[in-house]
Amino acid sequence: MMAIRELKVCLLGDTGVGKSSIVCRFVQDHFDHNISPTIGASFMTKTVPCGNELHKFLIWDTAGQERFHSLAPMYYRGSAAAVIVYDITKQDSFHTLKKWVKELKEHGPENIVMAIAGNKCDLSDLREVPMKDAKEYAESIGAIVVETSAKNAINIEELFQGISRQIPPLDPHENGNNGSIKLGKQTTQTTRRCC
Amino acid sequence: RNYYGGNWASFSFSGLCSWIRENKQKRDVREESDDWRKLILETEEAISLNMKDNTIQHIEYICYANQDLAEDVNEAGALRKLSAFGVSDNGEATQGSEKECQPVESQSLGPESCEVSPESITCNDPESATERSDAEMTSESENLCDATSDESALEKGKMENASTAETAALEPKKITYTQIVIEGRRFNIDLVSKLLYSRGLLIDLLTKSNVSRYAEFKNVTRILAFQEGRVEQVPCSRADVFNSRQLTMVEKRMLMKFLTFCLDYEQHPNEYEDYKEYKFSEYLKTQKLTSNLQHFILHSIAMVSEADSGTIDGLKATKKFLQCLGRYGNTPFLFPLYGQGEIPQCFCRMCAVFGGIYCLRHSVKCLVVDKESGRCKAMIDHFGQRISAKYFVVEDSYFSEKTCTNMCYRQISRAVLITDQSILKTDSDQQISILTVPPEELGLPAIRIIELCSSTMTCMRNTYLVHFTCSSTKTAKEDLEPIVQKLFSLNSETERESENEGGPEKPRVLWALYFNMRDSSGIDKNSYDSLPSNVYVCSGPDCELGSDYAVKQAETIFQEMFPNEEFCPPPPNPEDIIYDGDGTQTEDPGFSNSSNVITKPSPEENSGGDGDSNQFSEEQHEE
Numbered sequence: 001m002m003a004i005r006e007l008k009v010c011l012l013g014d015t016g017v018g019k020s021s022i023v024c025r026f027v028q029d030h031f032d033h034n035i036s037p038t039i040g041a042s043f044m045t046k047t048v049p050c051g052n053e054l055h056k057f058l059i060w061d062t063a064g065q066e067r068f069h070s071l072a073p074m075y076y077r078g079s080a081a082a083v084i085v086y087d088i089t090k091q092d093s094f095h096t097l098k099k100w101v102k103e104l105k106e107h108g109p110e111n112i113v114m115a116i117a118g119n120k121c122d123l124s125d126l127r128e129v130p131m132k133d134a135k136e137y138a139e140s141i142g143a144i145v146v147e148t149s150a151k152n153a154i155n156i157e158e159l160f161q162g163i164s165r166q167i168p169p170l171d172p173h174e175n176g177n178n179g180s181i182k183l184g185k186q187t188t189q190t191t192r193r194c195c
Numbered sequence: 196r197n198y199y200g201g202n203w204a205s206f207s208f209s210g211l212c213s214w215i216r217e218n219k220q221k222r223d224v225r226e227e228s229d230d231w232r233k234l235i236l237e238t239e240e241a242i243s244l245n246m247k248d249n250t251i252q253h254i255e256y257i258c259y260a261n262q263d264l265a266e267d268v269n270e271a272g273a274l275r276k277l278s279a280f281g282v283s284d285n286g287e288a289t290q291g292s293e294k295e296c297q298p299v300e301s302q303s304l305g306p307e308s309c310e311v312s313p314e315s316i317t318c319n320d321p322e323s324a325t326e327r328s329d330a331e332m333t334s335e336s337e338n339l340c341d342a343t344s345d346e347s348a349l350e351k352g353k354m355e356n357a358s359t360a361e362t363a364a365l366e367p368k369k370i371t372y373t374q375i376v377i378e379g380r381r382f383n384i385d386l387v388s389k390l391l392y393s394r395g396l397l398i399d400l401l402t403k404s405n406v407s408r409y410a411e412f413k414n415v416t417r418i419l420a421f422q423e424g425r426v427e428q429v430p431c432s433r434a435d436v437f438n439s440r441q442l443t444m445v446e447k448r449m450l451m452k453f454l455t456f457c458l459d460y461e462q463h464p465n466e467y468e469d470y471k472e473y474k475f476s477e478y479l480k481t482q483k484l485t486s487n488l489q490h491f492i493l494h495s496i497a498m499v500s501e502a503d504s505g506t507i508d509g510l511k512a513t514k515k516f517l518q519c520l521g522r523y524g525n526t527p528f529l530f531p532l533y534g535q536g537e538i539p540q541c542f543c544r545m546c547a548v549f550g551g552i553y554c555l556r557h558s559v560k561c562l563v564v565d566k567e568s569g570r571c572k573a574m575i576d577h578f579g580q581r582i583s584a585k586y587f588v589v590e591d592s593y594f595s596e597k598t599c600t601n602m603c604y605r606q607i608s609r610a611v612l613i614t615d616q617s618i619l620k621t622d623s624d625q626q627i628s629i630l631t632v633p634p635e636e637l638g639l640p641a642i643r644i645i646e647l648c649s650s651t652m653t654c655m656r657n658t659y660l661v662h663f664t665c666s667s668t669k670t671a672k673e674d675l676e677p678i679v680q681k682l683f684s685l686n687s688e689t690e691r692e693s694e695n696e697g698g699p700e701k702p703r704v705l706w707a708l709y710f711n712m713r714d715s716s717g718i719d720k721n722s723y724d725s726l727p728s729n730v731y732v733c734s735g736p737d738c739e740l741g742s743d744y745a746v747k748q749a750e751t752i753f754q755e756m757f758p759n760e761e762f763c764p765p766p767p768n769p770e771d772i773i774y775d776g777d778g779t780q781t782e783d784p785g786f787s788n789s790s791n792v793i794t795k796p797s798p799e800e801n802s803g804g805d806g807d808s809n810q811f812s813e814e815q816h817e818e
């Protein structure tokens with residue numbers, strides 16, 4: 001049996017660049033022009049094989065918080081990877097991408113894998129951001145970069161495969177959550193009475 | 196103000212330094228523009244709000260760690276910002292701040308207390324934060340360079356740590372101030388120090404509302420007591436009591452018997468009926484308990500006041516403690532990973548996931564009241580934007596002195612120490628401990644100490660973060676330094692060797708912060724000067740160990756506004772309904788029958804025509 005590894009991936013980028021659409025394409029292979037805000041869903045999951053492991057992505061979408069730059073540090077906690085999205089037809093969105101990277105460096109875990117997605121590459125007529133710029137920038141920060149189209153299902157799988165490959169192999173010393181407690185999952189810990 | 200969560204916030208080390216600086220700044224430096232007054236109609240009046248928080252006083256910090264002459268050290272991980280999140284400083288401002296935070300003397304000629312002079316801070320006007328974040332985007336290339344060099348510094352730090360990890364158990368690693376600054380973002384320093392009772396209201400609320408999914412906890416591992424100048428562990432579970440080496444056989448039996456009784460004391464009224472009017476401390480004396488055991492029960496288990504807690508209070512508190520034992524571990528308490536400051540964020544995330552909107556980085560100028568109805572209609576922010584609403588929940592600190600004229604606030608004394616060893620060394624250096632120190636003089640408040648180890652993600656490796664809390668009688672330093680001196684060595688490295696021959700070596704304080712915080716809990720709304728009925732006041736943090744007060748208050752306010760709604764209901768369709776690309780439902784939602792309840796799609800959203808408005812509904816699962 002292959003080991004399943006849960007990997008938290010968080011999405012970042014300006015409103016409207018297509019973050020939710022990318023997740024929707026990846027997880028459901030579905031695209032909707034009027035994608036509704038992801039009400040009620042904090043993360044979605046999809047499992048992909050990688051070598052002799054299974055990577056189960058827990059993909060966190062921003063729930064619209066990016067609009068007011070109100071992402072709490074908690075959003076980044078424990079992320080194995082981050083997908084930072086810009087819209088190739090909007091120079092501005094590429095500009096703010098750098099700000100998201102900075103934010104990530106401040107609040108994100110140390111060895112987070114970064115992937116940059118230049119989305120809406122189906123609209124190349126309207127392109128404002130040259131691929132070269134993105135490549136150079138990505139290289140400078142050690143990130144993966146691809147141009148994607150959530151609409152036409154271009155490079156979406158590849159984006160996540162790329163992340164999978166960058167995830168360092170499981171460190172046997174770092175065995176899970178070093179004794180931290182999650183509530184709610186009805187911890188059926190030995191209910192031992194005190195006296 | 197450049198951070199959120201008010202006095203519930205937590206900070207990285209540099210964030211805390213900026214917070215210190217900001218609070219020491221002169222209160223009235225801002226220039227007032229009256230533009231917003233134009234937005235108020237003739238039929239309206241304004242209740243102007245404080246632009247600055249006045250709840251923190253008497254801040255003092257002292258660096259005892261070696262200041263190894265480092266000048267331009269910065270927190271690793273590109274962290275060059277004021278706030279715990281969000282708004283960033285520009286590089287210059289932070290560099291300034293970091294220098295300021297370093298004590299003036301760079302040699303360890305002994306501990307040097309340093310005051311920041313408000314005049315020297317010109318570069319850091321919180322009001323200009325928004326402009327700065329624009330500037331910061333253009334100077335990105337600069338930041339990138341910094342990021343890389345900072346990272347290598349961090350790498351180095353890590354290697355050092357790793358190489359000495361094995362020896363750490365034998366000899367405390369000498370941590371310098373520079374290291375603290377470089378590893379600054381490993382610190383998550385809470386302004387309030389609390390724990391969660393494992394059967395307390397906050398745990399119930401977190402689990403019920405599913406907000407708990409966003410947080411992880413550690414169990415507090417030890418309950419400590421301080422008697423005759425010695426720190427010792429208090430046995431409280433059955434296993435602890437039997438395994439205890441400090442207790443005699445007789446004591447073990449006495450303690451077990453008494454604790455067993457406390458667990459259902461209501462069933463045995465004859466045992467305490469006659470002592471109802473007595474103090475709990477007096478009652479304990481009448482029981483078959485040694486004075487050692489009386490101390491444990493009174494101060495470490497019941498944690499009630501010797502001077503004024505009655506028998507019933509004490510029994511109740513002991514019972515509460517015992518009931519919480521064993522739910523998640525050997526002590527009744529939990530602590531959130533990354534600190535208490537995670538909890539508000541978890542609630543915010545849940546709220547956002549269900550469509551709540553936070554407008555951060557807006558401060559509020561005033562509330563607008565309709566003269567005729569006397570109700571509050573709107574608020575005006577510092578951009579001059581008017582936002583209408585039906586209900587207004589305002590924290591106490593927002594109100595101006597005028598609104599609070601009749602108020603007489605209590606204060607909380609706080610100290611935060613970064614230390615190099617635990618107050619009670621054991622085989623494991625990863626202990627989370629709580630220690631209640633009874634007052635020297637009867638009638639004074641007890642002091643609560645919570646010591647956190649690095650696996651709580653609140654401090655760097657080889658250090659401990661120690662929080663002190665008591666209700667104030669004087670300034671925080673006056674209230675707390677005497678006990679700090681009893682438990683720790685405040686001497687610098689060099690002095691240490693010569694001192695303290697014989698006796699066990701005390702842990703050393705590397706850095707210390709003292710401050711007083713306003714305690715606005717327990718205030719009746721009517722004490723505020725003429726507030727409209729649809730303005731609800733919530734208090735800042737209280738002094739208690741648990742968070743029951745805040746939970747009750749939130750619920751009360753909510754119920755007043757929405758008497759027919761449930762407070763923090765379980766999300767009807769939680770993220771467990773996460774669409775799962777594998778077609779396997781991994782986590783059991785337990786709500787599967789209501790998976791279509793929450794999304795109320797607008798007509799446009801349905802226009803896709805596939806009839807499935809809820810993109811996460813289970814029907815969408817593929818095999």
Ligand SMILES: Cc1cc2nc3c(=O)[nH]c(=O)nc-3n(C[C@H](O)[C@H](O)[C@H](O)COP(=O)(O)OP(=O)(O)OC[C@H]3O[C@@H](n4cnc5c(N)ncnc54)[C@H](O)[C@@H]3O)c2cc1C
Nearest residue numbers: 070071072196199200201204205245536553557558592593
């Ligand atoms: C460390 C930490 C990080 C957090 N990160 C985020 C995050 O990224 N995104 C998020 O949505 N929530 C975050 N939160 C949650 C956040 O604290 C609040 O719960 C959320 O912002 C709601 O605001 P509030 O009502 O607590 O107001 P506050 O946070 O108290 O303040 C909101 C606004 O009011 C102003 N203000 C505050 N006090 C006064 C005063 N006395 N007088 C005048 N103006 C005042 C502030 O300047 C601020 O602009 C975080 C909490 C903590 C502890």
Ligand SMILES: Nc1nc2c(ncn2[C@@H]2O[C@H](COP(=O)(O)OP(=O)(O)O)[C@@H](O)[C@H]2O)c(=O)[nH]1
Nearest residue numbers: 015016017018019020021032033120149150151
């Ligand atoms: N042409 C095109 N439009 C896209 C693509 N991805 C998203 N969109 C559209 O961009 C808009 C914003 O997408 P959304 O996923 O909500 O962005 P988010 O705010 O980043 O989550 C929607 O109208 C999408 O239909 C794409 O790859 N190509």
Ligand SMILES: [Mg+2]
Nearest residue numbers: 019020038064
């Ligand atoms: Mg979205």
